[in-house]
Amino acid sequence: MELTHRPELRQKVTLSPQVYQGLTILAMPVVELQTLIDTELLENPVLELEEDELEPAEESDDRVDDAEEERAWDDWLDQYDDLENLDAGSPRDPNQEEINSDEFVGGVRTFDDYLIDQLGMLDIPEDVARAARAIVGSLDDDGLFVGTCAEIAAITGVTAAVVEQALSVVQQLDPPGVGARTVREALKIQAAYLGIDTPLVIALIERHLDAVAASHTRKVSRAEHVTEDEVRDAVELLKQLNPRPAGSFSPGQAPSYVIPDLTLRRFGEDWLIIPNNEAVPTLKVSPRYRQMLRSQSKVDDETRKYLKDKIRSAESFMRNVDRRRDTVTRIAEIILETQKDFFEDGKGDMRPLRLEDVSSEIGVHLSTVSRGVTGKYMATPYGLFELKHFFSGGYRSSSGMDVAATTVKRRIRDLLEAEDQSRPLSDQKLAEALSADGVDVARRTVAKYREELGIEPSWARKRR
Secondary structure: OOOOOOOOOOOOOOOOHHHHHHHHHHHOOHHHHHHHHHHHHHHOOOEEEOOOOOOOOOOOOOOOOOOHHHHHHHHHHHHHHHHOOOOOOOOOOOOOOOOOHHHOOOOOOOHHHHHHHHHHOOOOOHHHHHHHHHHHOOEOOOOOEOOOHHHHHHHHOOOHHHHHHHHHHHOOOOOOOOOOOOHHHHHHHHHHHHOOOOHHHHHHHHHOHHHHHOOOHHHHHHHHOOOHHHHHHHHHHHOOOOOOOOOOOOOOOOOOOOOOOEEEEEEOOEEEEEEOOOOOOOEEEOHHHHHHOOOOOOOOHHHHHHHHHHHHHHHHHHHHHHHHHHHHHHHHHHHHHHOHHHHHHOOOOOOOEOHHHHHHHHOOOHHHHHHHHOOOEEEEOOEEEEHHHHOEOEEEOOOOOEEEHHHHHHHHHHHHHOOOOOOOOOHHHHHHHHHHOOOOOOHHHHHHHHHHOOOOOHHHHOOO
16 A cells, blocks of 8 residues: 555634634623633733723824834724724723613622611611521521521520510511521411411411322311312412522522623613623723833833733623623514513513524524523513523414414413313313414424423323
8 A cells, every 4th residue: 555645625614712702702691701701800911991980091192113013003002092982882981871780680699688688778676686687697598597586685685575576577578488487487477468368278388288289189178178179279379479488589509690681671662672781891901001012112022012912812802792792682682673562561472583583683693693592681570581581483373473382381381270170181182272272283292382381291180
């Protein structure tokens, strides 16, 4: 076998470090991006946070170095200075209106901070407030009081009567049920708060929680001398209560917060999408280091080369951060336009929207849209939603209206909540009910959506 050399031409596409960085930044949630920005600020000395005020204008100098590269850098630096004086439309304009971070969902406050803030707004004696703060510090992750009144009295130096008063104050805070000593007490507090503390509901809480969990409605009805229908109605009321009062603040074992990329606000008939510029700070290249690069500056060549490399890196990083903000905002604008019916009251039907549709609309690759919606959240008047929540395939109803798969799932849930539990609806019956509403969905698709909703099949839902 003879080895020979043969020329061959191949095309190969590779990502530059700048492009790869841009794709990585686009895919990052806000919290990860904040960490990356902090790291970049530490590693790149020419990068700094934009201050509230403009830097003083640098004095001009007509002296020009003979080197063409130095003239090019001077021209670039002059243009950079001009960018700092642009109007409010500039992505990095320091004069833009400051947005209060407290208006965004998420934030950095802990659950204890949330309760302490509420205590600060109450007109209560100082000794009661001191004991109440100690009680807040003794709550577990579910918001239940795991200490004792004697321990709080010893810690704060107040009487047992004051501790009892302080505990009553904590139990009046939001969310309802916080500060309860047991799950049953938390449920009773919530029932009273919602005005559903009927004798049967209280009886279920005090004596029949295990039977309710096992769906033994007949057993409860016999014990309380009421009908099974009355028990089912009381159970539906009981489902409105949360055995973990602090669950919305501390899912799992530790508190977890989501910081939105955008906030959707309504002003009259118009909607406004507000990027969360408070969470992602505005960056700039330090004027001090730009001045060191001026041709008249007495800086050695090695330092000059180092600063040029760092400035190029900083500019690339800032462009990628700005591009991420712009891409996510453009996606949100299309979502707002497509899902107008939903945003009217938070209950309207959602229209089908695919990643491909947005990709074609804004002129970017499909993978870019996918990165732009995953892990990105928008705070709306109706709650916090991940952007990909608004994307789904759909169906065309008999009236010619496009209906999103999300809306079909919601209709399936509504049908199941209204079903006769002694004769639950099968997947085929659900498909027929949807067809009667003008939406033709196959039985297998109904079964798939039911499983995605976490709802058991009809035979498992049957109540005897």
